[in-house]
Amino acid sequence: xxxxxxxxxxxxxxxxxxxxxxxxxxxxxxxxxxxxxxxxxxxxxxxxxxxxxxxxxxxxxxxxxxxxxxxxxxxxxxxxxxxxxxxxxxxxxxxxxxxxxxxxxxxxxxxxxxxxxxxxxxxxxxxxxxxxxxxxxxxxxxxxxxxxxxxxxxxxxxxxxxxxxxxxxxxxxxxxxxxxxxxxxxxxxxxxxxxxxxxxxxxxxxxxxxxxxxxxxxxxx
Amino acid sequence: xxxxxxxxxxxxxxxxxxxxxxxxxxxxxxxxxxxxxxxxxxxxxxxxxxxxxxxxxxxxxxxxxxxxxxxxxxxxxxxxxxxxxxxxxxxxxxxxxxxxxxxxxxxxxxxxxxxxxxxxxxxxxxxxxxxxxxxxxxxxxxxxx
Numbered sequence: 001x002x003x004x005x006x007x008x009x010x011x012x013x014x015x016x017x018x019x020x021x022x023x024x025x026x027x028x029x030x031x032x033x034x035x036x037x038x039x040x041x042x043x044x045x046x047x048x049x050x051x052x053x054x055x056x057x058x059x060x061x062x063x064x065x066x067x068x069x070x071x072x073x074x075x076x077x078x079x080x081x082x083x084x085x086x087x088x089x090x091x092x093x094x095x096x097x098x099x100x101x102x103x104x105x106x107x108x109x110x111x112x113x114x115x116x117x118x119x120x121x122x123x124x125x126x127x128x129x130x131x132x133x134x135x136x137x138x139x140x141x142x143x144x145x146x147x148x149x150x151x152x153x154x155x156x157x158x159x160x161x162x163x164x165x166x167x168x169x170x171x172x173x174x175x176x177x178x179x180x181x182x183x184x185x186x187x188x189x190x191x192x193x194x195x196x197x198x199x200x201x202x203x204x205x206x207x208x209x210x211x212x213x214x215x216x217x218x219x220x221x
Numbered sequence: 222x223x224x225x226x227x228x229x230x231x232x233x234x235x236x237x238x239x240x241x242x243x244x245x246x247x248x249x250x251x252x253x254x255x256x257x258x259x260x261x262x263x264x265x266x267x268x269x270x271x272x273x274x275x276x277x278x279x280x281x282x283x284x285x286x287x288x289x290x291x292x293x294x295x296x297x298x299x300x301x302x303x304x305x306x307x308x309x310x311x312x313x314x315x316x317x318x319x320x321x322x323x324x325x326x327x328x329x330x331x332x333x334x335x336x337x338x339x340x341x342x343x344x345x346x347x348x349x350x351x352x353x354x355x356x357x358x359x360x361x362x363x364x365x366x
Contacts, residue, residue, distance in 0.1 A: 012353050016340065016362045023343060025365040030343055038348055040340040044234045047362055049322060050336035062335040062358040066351065075361050100357055112333070121331045124308075131308035131321030138231050138319060139312060147315055154310075164364075171366035 002093045003037045010064070011100045013037035018045045018056070020137050020168060044137065048164050049130045052120045055163040059092070061099060061109075069109040070099070072118045073200045087197050095202050107203050129158035133165050140172055149178050163196075228316040230298070232260045242295055247311075249298040249318055250288075256296045264296060274325070276305055335360070 003013050015037060017026035022043040030039050047053065051060060051072065059075025062068055076089035099106040110118070120126055136151035152169035159165060167183055169175075175182050187196045228241045228249065237259035242250040253264050261271045264287055268277035278286050286304075288295045298318070302309045306324035311317070329336045335358075339349040350360070 009357075010355075011357045011359070013359045013361065014348070014350060014353070016360070018362055018364050019366070027343060029365055038342065040342055040348055042340050042362070046234065046338055046340070047360070050326075050338060051330065053362060057361055057363040060335070060360040062350075062360060064355050064357060066335050066354050068330075068333045068335050075359070096359060103357070115333055116331075119330055119333075122327065127321060127327070128308040128310070131310040131319050134231070134234070134321060135310035135312060135317065135319035138236065139315060139317065144315060147312055151310060151312065167366050168364065
């Protein structure tokens, strides 16, 4: 595990589970992984809202001054989901180790322009989508799934790039009945698995071409 | 203002039941007492304030935000949301209003400062990102779904 290698180098991992049903859904995965780093539960998808994240797993590198230096890309801190994604965590973790060693001398820190692009700062539709999703979640939690669905759909319409809004909503519903689609169908529509799990855009890296998302899927509760 | 109704207001992910005034569709007027209960913001001479944070109301348009009626002081939540560039999602059937992130809460991201948050671990113990200042951090999100 990468954390064991890097933790003595002034480095921490903060892992956040964004699950509307909290420990009930995320707990079994955390218990199984026995993490030694910080593992948090985010029932209200606050971190996605604050950082404009659109998928999982998503990683952000934050330096000692609290500045974002590499955000919002597919990030596997370990191979917990490798069977499912087919994506090897090694290239990303090599880049991460390089940054932990070298800081702003590392080629893996991003320039300001790229950072702004990745963080989709101040897009009004994305901002409103987060509120519609938040409302849908609260209605669902109060036992109003039927009323929540139109708000989840509105969030999906306003921020079509967000897989979070699709997948979390599907997981709380019968997706076929309530959304007329499934996660697998949406992946196909998006251009297939290679588009869905786009590997991180690392300098000098050959992009992996063999992804296998049709593999083992995590259990649904 | 018309008779009072019930509504649910969600502000910074905290849910509060309030008694809004019956108003034009799409507007939410609540008492300044409910405003404080739901948001901890107070209407002061210098603006709408909470701790160090203060949003001045445009002088010529004060009527759009604050009114006195039936011995109570009322505040227009939806107009204020527009003023502070805050998205609002509304469910009419369930009279529920969700207020998203204000412009000031989104500013950090634009300046590439990592937005801070506090979240619980499996045992309910709270952890905040800012407590790790001085270290490099990989923030990684995942989900069971």
